[in-house]
Amino acid sequence: MNRAGLEEYGELAAEIKEVLIPAGALQQRVRELGQAISVDYAGRDPLLLGVLKGVVIFMADLLRAITIPLEVDFLAVSSYSSEARRKGLVRLEKDLGTNISGRHVLFVEDVIDTGLTLNYLLRSLWARQPASLEVCVLFNKPESRLIETPLKYKGFDLPDRFVVGYGLDYQEKYRNLPFVGVLKADVLKGHQR
Amino acid sequence: MSLSEHRHPKFAHSAEETFAQILDFYGIEWEYEPRTFPLEWDEHGTVLEAFAPDFYLPSQDLYIELTTLRPKLANYKNRRVRRMQELYPHIHIKLLKRREMRDLMVKYGLYDSANQIQGTGAQPKGEL
Numbered sequence: 482m483n484r485a486g487l488e489e490y491g492e493l494a495a496e497i498k499e500v501l502i503p504a505g506a507l508q509q510r511v512r513e514l515g516q517a518i519s520v521d522y523a524g525r526d527p528l529l530l531g532v533l534k535g536v537v538i539f540m541a542d543l544l545r546a547i548t549i550p551l552e553v554d555f556l557a558v559s560s561y562s563s564e565a566r567r568k569g570l571v572r573l574e575k576d577l578g579t580n581i582s583g584r585h586v587l588f589v590e591d592v593i594d595t596g597l598t599l600n601y602l603l604r605s606l607w608a609r610q611p612a613s614l615e616v617c618v619l620f621n622k623p624e625s626r627l628i629e630t631p632l633k634y635k636g637f638d639l640p641d642r643f644v645v646g647y648g649l650d651y652q653e654k655y656r657n658l659p660f661v662g663v664l665k666a667d668v669l670k671g672h673q674r
Numbered sequence: 675m676s677l678s679e680h681r682h683p684k685f686a687h688s689a690e691e692t693f694a695q696i697l698d699f700y701g702i703e704w705e706y707e708p709r710t711f712p713l714e715w716d717e718h719g720t721v722l723e724a725f726a727p728d729f730y731l732p733s734q735d736l737y738i739e740l741t742t743l744r745p746k747l748a749n750y751k752n753r754r755v756r757r758m759q760e761l762y763p764h765i766h767i768k769l770l771k772r773r774e775m776r777d778l779m780v781k782y783g784l785y786d787s788a789n790q791i792q793g794t795g796a797q798p799k800g801e802l
Binding site: 560561570571594595597598600601604624625627628629641643651669 | 696697698699700701702731733734736738768771773774777778780781782783784
């Protein structure tokens with residue numbers, strides 16, 4: 482079981498069972514994705530879109546790995562909270578500030594599991610008539626997929642386990658870990674209300 | 675179908691109703707137990723065993739079976755899904771295992787529902 486690199490994270494580290502993807506491997510893969518995007522989108526002035534908040538760390542590193550001119554914008558959507566459920570359908574809590582009509586849009590996601598949120602967002606974005614719309618995801622959990630979506634760029638396939646770090650949270654914690662780790666089972670149990 | 679637009683189906687388990695509500699939230703059309711697949715027949719062609727997956731997602735042409743049972747007791751359900759895949763290879767079906775269901779509930783902040791999955795009479799409470 483790999484727990485290398487955990488030492489400096491104190492109380493957060495104590496709640497991690499093991500490191501699944503070390504920080505170095507993440508950085509290397511993000512650089513590779515950035516290089517591929519730089520080649521594929523050269524001369525197309527791409528617009529990278531992300532959904533707050535989980536994508537911010539991946540987006541920040543990916544942007545710096547891309548060597549061509551680009552723009553970036555963010556969305557926020559209601560999560561499946563009791564408040565949102567009362568209002569019915571998922572909805573945008575923060576819309577784009579950019580008109581994407583005719584633009585080459587690359588939708589950047591930190592993790593895709595069921596594909597439910599992604600499906601909703603892609604439907605919403607296609608309605609705005611971009612010239613192209615592709616998906617770049619860092620963490621893919623194919624075993625959890627309910628709604629299939631083509632992924633143009635993919636970082637890692639993750640096993641069916643509850644993971645945190647590098648933007649992925651559990652109850653808003655652990656996003657700041659530079660690696661991806663598996664939470665201890667008793668943390669999940671202990672936090673349930 | 676959605677819960678808000680159609681009559682409320684009689685769900686066999688509260689987790690199924692929660693799952694339907696999540697699909698509704700994301701605007702995914704679904705049907706509840708729309709089709710039964712015969713799995714075993716006697717020598718006269720009478721159906722001895724059949725299987726009705728919990729959900730069908732028309733946009734994905736995908737059947738979904740949920741399980742909230744502990745792994746040992748879910749084996750029966752697994753066998754039926756495998757048998758269905760053998761007999762109807764053109765039909766797409768996905769079995770959402772107990773852990774996947776629990777993680778789904780945790781992801782959407784449904785801690786009570788997650789606890790119910792852990793705490794059914796079929797399994798020791800608190801076991802993950």
